Amino acid sequence: MRRAAVLTAGSWGTVFAKVLADAGARVTLVARDREVADSINGRHVNPRYLDGVRLPDQVRATVRPEQALRDAELVVLAVPSHALRSCLLDWAPMVGPGAVYVSLMKGMEAVTSHRMSEVIAQTAGVGPDRIAVVSGPNLAREIAVEHPAATVVASSSAATAHQVQSACWTPYLRPYTNGDVVGCELGGAVKNVIALAAGMLEGMGFGTNSQASLIARGLAETMRLGAALGAEPMTFAGLAGLGDLVATCGSPLSRNRTFGERLGRGMTLEQVLAQQLQVAEGVRSCRPLLALAEGLGVSMPITRQVERVLYEGLPPLEAVKDLMSHEPGPEYRPR
Ligand SMILES: NC(=O)C1=CN([C@@H]2O[C@H](COP(=O)(O)OP(=O)(O)OC[C@H]3O[C@@H](n4cnc5c(N)ncnc54)[C@H](OP(=O)(O)O)[C@@H]3O)[C@@H](O)[C@H]2O)C=CC1
Ligand SMILES: O=C(CO)COP(=O)(O)O
Known part of the structure; x- marks a missing residue:
């Protein structure tokens, strides 16, 4: 045994x-x-x-x-x-x-x-x-x-x-x-940050199109970081990528999504932390992920907005407006 x-x-x-x-x-x-x-x-x-x-x-x-x-x-x-x-x-x-x-x-x-x-x-x-x-x-x-x-x-x-x-x-x-260890680990870490954003959308009352757009664009920035670190692109189409994003962004059981939802309803970081009994990894991971991405010249706009909400007091609605107002480009780009 x-x-x-x-x-x-x-x-x-x-x-x-x-x-x-x-x-x-x-x-x-x-x-x-x-x-x-x-x-x-x-x-x-x-x-x-x-x-x-x-x-x-x-x-x-x-x-x-x-x-x-x-x-x-x-x-x-x-x-x-x-x-x-x-x-x-x-x-x-x-x-x-x-x-x-x-x-x-x-x-x-x-x-x-x-x-x-x-x-x-x-x-x-x-x-x-x-x-x-x-x-x-x-x-x-x-x-x-x-x-x-x-x-x-x-x-x-x-x-x-x-x-x-x-x-x-x-x-x-x-x-x-x-x-592909790198891809599987990145998939798990970034999806927690994206799930914080999914919770914020839920807390602000946005619907399924908003959630699906977030998941797809969250996956795009995960894949950009993964590519720069040598991960296999197919990993992100699998269980540790898309699979975990869908589960975590969509489930009220997720601690990250719940955390984000409370922020989306107007609570401050300190107020949510005071209620949180279990770990919500995205809260601490978004900064090291951004540092990694910045060092590699990779753009992670959703992760950046989550960081601004968490640590700069940006209202979640302003984060959405900011994301929506960037000059739109091609759907796929390497960086
Ligand atoms: N829960 C889930 O659905 C899933 C979680 N994960 C991942 O698993 C990891 C653990 O998560 P999860 O079990 O959910 O977390 P929980 O918050 O449920 O449990 C954390 C555990 O770690 C212990 N702990 C807390 N702080 C410390 C510390 N400073 N030193 C040593 N031990 C500590 C806690 O002990 P005590 O009770 O004594 O505080 C508890 O046993 C995370 O990275 C998470 O992303 C992955 C997949 C699914
Ligand atoms: O990793 C998880 C599901 O795959 C658990 O997500 P949470 O940590 O957000 O609860």
Whole structure:
């Protein structure tokens, strides 16, 4: 039986622990809070993040990372992106030789603009062949109740991608492999920013044409950045690109979309942050994404307007007016 450690017991970590267990692994889920760990071990539920869903018996919880990590073949990482580097500096020395690191995270690191797999490689000192990224239209709550969905397992090593693919293939989650790690990670990070904008449109009362136009133009700027970074264009037509954009921009379950919707209804960043219990990665990722794009001469007008709303206090309606008033050009352009 495969042994997996999942860190930590938030929404997606808890649900992915269930996926791995349903696919046949013995899973140790690391919680930061003893009450959460006790509840998972005693009642098979995580009341803080996944109330009402029973976890399989093969999911055990601990508050001690070393207990989970010492014999884990898969080290599955699901912390907010801004916390990854400091967490891994603590955790990596506890990981056994040969383990594969799996990133579930969809964000970019502030200041460095690094993708999560880059942060893993740097802090854990492992090569790309021991890193996989899982990304796709995977709203945790829907996967938890086993609504059928698909996802992508990306790794530069086909063997690693296949190993993780077979570890998370269940009757309700269908994983496809992809060698394009850059494209899959960018798809996941940028769609969170676009979902903030989708929520703003919803909050301002705009309809389906506005949403569809946003998704298509959001995809265009994701693809421009991807092309400049060497990603495969087809990745963005797939699950980690268009698939995740549609799911996240369209679902009230999305934390990013909900965050944006509150901004669209007139709340300030501080007011929304005060209400937000779970991570909305787009809020922190939009600046490192813009920095990356600016360094490469790539234009990301929607991401820029989201940044202005978040950090410059621009009213969302003004952001829409600004986007609509630029001189229109060809639909496709490389930069
Ligand atoms: N939820 C979803 O539907 C999906 C999420 N993702 C991605 O997965 C990643 C994790 O998201 P998700 O599980 O939803 O987030 P949640 O906000 O639901 O959970 C965050 C988890 O990280 C822990 N945590 C918070 N801050 C820190 C910190 N500074 N150091 C260590 N641990 C910390 C929390 O512990 P505590 O409870 O003790 O605060 C909690 O276990 C994100 O990158 C997200 O984009 C990807 C696909 C689907
Ligand atoms: O990544 C997700 C779905 O694929 C979850 O999106 P949110 O983080 O916006 O909830």
